[in-house]
Amino acid sequence: MSFRSVLLVAGFVLVALNLRPAIASVSPLLDEIMTDVGLTPAGGGAITTVMIVCLGVFGPLAPLLVRRIGLDRTLLAGLLVLALGIVLRTLDGAPALYAGAAVAAVAIAVMNVIMPSLVKQHFPARVNLFTGLYSACAAAGAATASALMIPLERATGYGWRGVSAMIAVPALAAAALWLPQALAKPDGGPNGPRPFRGVLRSRVTWYVTGLMGLQSLTFYVILAWLPTIFLEAGLPADQAGYLLSLTTLVQVGATFAVPVLAGRRRSQAGYVAAAVLCTMAGYGGLLAAPVTAPWFWMIVLGVGQGAAFGLALLLITLRAPDPTAVTAVSAVAQSFGYVLAAVGPVLFGALRQASGGWTVPLTAGLGLLTAQLVVGWLAGRPATLGKANL
Template identity: 65%
Template sequence: MSERRVSLSRVLLIVGFVLASLNLRPALAGMSPVLDEVMGDLGLSAAGGGAITTVMVICLGVLGPLAPLLARRFGLDRTVMAGLLILATGVVLRSTGSVPALYVGAAVAGTAIGIMNVAMPGVVKQHFPSRIGLFTSVYVSGLVLGAATMSGLVVPLEHATGYGWREVTAMAAIPAVVAMVLWLPQALRRPVAQSAVPRPFRVMLRSRVTWFVTAYMGLQSLTFYIMLAWVPTIFQDAGLPADQAGYMLGLTHLAQMAATLTVPLFAGRARSQVPYMTVASLLTIAGYVGILLAPAASPSLWMIILGLGQGGSVALALLIVALRAPDPASVTALSAVAQSVGYTLAALGPLVIGALYQSSGGWTLPLLVGLGVCVLQLPAGFLAGRPTPPAEKEEKVSPVADPLPLG
C-alpha cells in the first residue's frame, strides 16, 4: 500500500508538472488570433491591441524575479500553486469585457506567468535531480505545446460554440484550475528548505557573460513576441481567412516544439553552442524574409522555418543560462537577470510593431524592423554561445569582477 501511495504521488507530481508547463503560454498565445475582433469590439487602435501582449510581457519580465523571494518564504511548490491561481484569476478578469479589465487582467496573468517561469527550473532541480535534462525538455516543450494548442483552437472554438472572444479566451483558465487540483498534494507538503542564496544582483550585473546571455535572451524573445502578437493579423491582411491565419500560428508553435525536443540534447553536449545559435538565428531570419516578401504564397513553409528557428533559439537561451553559471545558486540569479531584462525588452516589440503598422499603413516597415532584430541575434549568439578561451581558463579572474566564467 505504501508503494502504491508513493507511485500515485509520483504520477500526480509528473502530471501536475506537465500541466503547469502547458499553462505558461496559452494566456499569451490565445489572444492574438482574435486580436482584430477584440480591437473592433472595444474600439482599440493597432497600438492598443499590441499593448495587450506588451502589458503581459512587461509584468512577466519585471515581476518574475519575485519568484526567488516567494520560494524562500513559502517554498517552490506553493509558489507554483499561487502562480496557477493568480493566472486563472487574471485570465478570467481579462475576459470580462471592459478595457480597464482587459489590461488589468493581462497584467495579473503576466505576473503569474513570470513567477512560474522563474520557479519551474527550480522545481525541476528539486523534484527531478537525476533527470534534469529530460524534464527541462518536457518543461520547454510544454510551453510551446500550450501556445500551439490555444492559438490553433481559439477561432474554431468560436465557430463551434457560437461564443465570442470573451468566452473562448476565458477558457484558458480551465487547464490552470485542473493543474492546481493536481498540484495540490505538492503544495500541502512541508516546504523544502531553500538554503542556497543567489549571488547579489549587483555582483551579477558586473559580469560580461550576464549581459551576453541577457542580450541573446532578450533579442530572441523580442522576435518571438512580435510574431506571437501579430502573425494572424499579418496573414489576414494578406488575404487568408481568420481560422487559417490562426492555424499558421499553431503550426509555427508545433515546429518550435520539434526544435525544443531535439536541439538541447545535441547543443548541451557540444563544447560551443555558437553553431546551433547561428543556425537558429538564420532560420528565424529566413522566416521573417518569407513573411515579408510573400506571406500568402507559402505561409505554411514560412511558419515551419520560423518555428524551427524560434524554437531552437528559446531552447538555447534557457540552456546557456545553465551552462554559463558555475553553480545552482548562480543559475537562479542569472536566470532572474536574463528573464527580467530580456522579457522587458521583448515587451516593447508588439507595441512598437503595432505603432509602426498604424503609422505606415502596412507591414513592410514593421517586418523590416523585426528582421533587423533577428540580425542582431547573430552576434549576441556568438558572444553567449562561445566556450571559454584557453587563455582565460588559465587566468585567475576575480569572482567580483567576473563571477560567471564563459564556459
C-alpha cells in the same frame, strides 16, 4: 517509476501547458471582447501589451518569493493567482478586464522565471530532456488555446467570458497536482542565498540575457506582423493565417528536440548559431520573396525560432550552478527579454509606417538577428557562473 515521481512529472507538464493560454486566448476573441466591453482597436491591443509588459516588469519578484517561501510553494501560489486573474478579467467592465490580465501576467512572469529552476532542482540529471519538454509544452499550450477558443465558444454557447474563464480549470488542476510538492519540506527560505549576488556582475548572465531578449523580440515581431506582411505581399487572408499556424506548429517540435540534443554537448554554440541562421533565412525569405514558396520560409523560420527559444531556456539552466542561481539568471534574462518583446512590434510598426513598406523593418530585423548570433555564440560556449561569486 514511483507514484510520487509520476505525480511530479504530470504536474510539471501541466504547469508548462499553463504558461501561455491566458495570453494566446485573447487574440481569437479580441473582436468580440472589444465590441462587448466597448474598446477601441488600441484599447483591444493594449490587453496583450499589458500582459507582455508585466511578464518583463514582474519577473524579478520570483527570486524574492523563492527565498521567502521556497521554489515549489512559489509555483503553487503562481498557479492559484493565475486562475484568479483569468476569472477576474471575465467580469464586467474594462477595469476588471485589464486588472485580470495584469494579475494573470504577473503570475505567469513568476512561473516563467522559476521553471528552469524547477528543472535544475527536480531533474538535475535530465536538464536537457525536461527543458525541451517544458518549452515544447509551453508552445503547444499557446497553439492549442488559440485554436480552440472559437470552436469552444460555438460548441458551448457561453460567449467570450465563459470560454475565457474555462482556461482557469487547467491552472487549478495543475495546482492540485503540484500540492504534494508544495507541502513537502520547504526548498528555500529567508536564510537561503541572496538571489542576485554576483549574478549581475557575470558576463555569462548578460550573454544569456542578450540571447533571450533578442530571440523574444524577433519572435513577437513575427507573431504580431506576419499575416500583415503576407497580406501586403498579395496572399489571401486565409493563407496568411495558415502560414502563421504552420510556423507556430513547427516551433513546438523544435523547442523540444533541439534542447534535448544540445544538452548532451559540452558547447551549445553551434546549435545556437544554426538556430539564428535559420531564423535569418526566414526573415530573408520574407524580405526577398514572400510569395515564392512561403510554406518553406515558414518551416525554416519555425525551426529557427523554436530552437532559439528552447536553447535560451536550456542555457539559463546550464550556466548556473544551483536552483537559486538559476532563478536569479532566469529573472534577469526573462525580464529584459519580455520588455524587449513588448517594444519590438511597436518599433517595427513605426518603421513600416515611416518607410511605407516592409523592406526597412525586415532589414532591421536581420540586423538584430546578427547581434543575436554574436551574443548567442558567446552564451553557448562552455561556462558556468562561479559558486564563490554568488
